[in-house]
Amino acid sequence: MTVESPPLSPRPYHPLDISAPDFWTADFATRDRTFGQLRAADGLSWHPPVSSVFPHSEAGYWAVTRHADVKYVSQHTDVFSSALGMSVDPLPAEIQQATSFFLAMDPPEHTLYRRLISATFTPKQVRRIEAQIQANAADIVDRLIERLRDGDEIDFVTECSAKLPMRTVSDMIGIAPQDQQAVAYAAESLFSATDDDYASFEERATHALTQIGILTSSGIELAQLRRREPHDDLMTNIVNAEVDGHQLTDVQIGSFMVLLASAGNDTTKQTTSHAFKALADNPDQKAWLTADFDVRIAQAVEEFIRWATPVLNFARHATVDTELAGTQIKAGEKVALFYCSANRDDAVFDRPGEFDITRSPNPHFGFGGGGPHFCLGANLARTELRQLFHQLLTRLPEVQVGEPEYLHSNVIHGVKRLPVKLV
Structure with a gap:
């Protein structure tokens, strides 16, 4: 597949190339040293577009790396729009709309659709299913212990991290057990397509469209089924939800399914893996947490999320000529919000490169930078992490983590x- 060259840049690119594939294959600490240099410098830095298999006309993007600047952009949707897409990578608008749904909207349109979804995705709904989350977490750890006692080395991601988020989403929305694995894999591989284990560079466009198709079709089919056969689940609530005379169409529900399966599954999965490894590397903190788990877990979960920062970035586009951090930004230019950098900003966090579950306050951007796009599933993610780590820390035998x-x-x-x- 031929990759088209980007248009000429209106200005020189920064010498630190954070768009290069090699940059993202480096470890997190190495990348953050580069982000640290960008945070310390005046203004914003201009970077070349990320390589894309899709034709595009992007000349580059502004990297927003400081906590204060990410927060400002996130909260000023009138100046920094989501409507042209949330991806730092150059992607066609129709693909971004299919994968992001109301994330790729601005108020008032975003407000309407968020109200339609949030009317069925409330703290009360999370509390209603918390007993099921607890039961699922216990069952997952039961099976994990059985596998470990067989004596073989096992993969914690496959046997534990990946299981609870998908079960939770499936229970909430009503995905049939026989369909859960396919939905989970489609969500995981859609946002992992830059890894050669999922797709080669030449295959990435076809791969992405295939996974979107699987997830969209699953959502549409389930919506149609629930209209015929209502259940006590989230999908039944969604197809019946109405705000100001508006209801979601089947196509919109299909797009929401892509968002829910990925945001509700892969992000919590990644936080679980990172946190489990961090606790193994910091036995003193693990001991502190287990000594008074019920009191300390809420604080610990915030550090789990900051430390993991499962979503590395999102993007916005300037709607007007504006200024940020002393840098002039032209209308239409893309700004990339690097949450991974903001969550290591030493202007906000003491010793940001250290895992510290006693950290307080902890104004991390693991759920976005605030504003109207703050993660709708934040309470659900915290509940899953709390229940799963209760099972892991109170019942799992001593293990060696590789x-x-x-x-x-x-x-x-x-x-x-x-x-x-x-062990």
């Missing part, structure tokens, strides 16, 4: 494999 194999991605901070075995 070195993670990381996902090669500039979107998801992912752990592909994490070997564990009984």
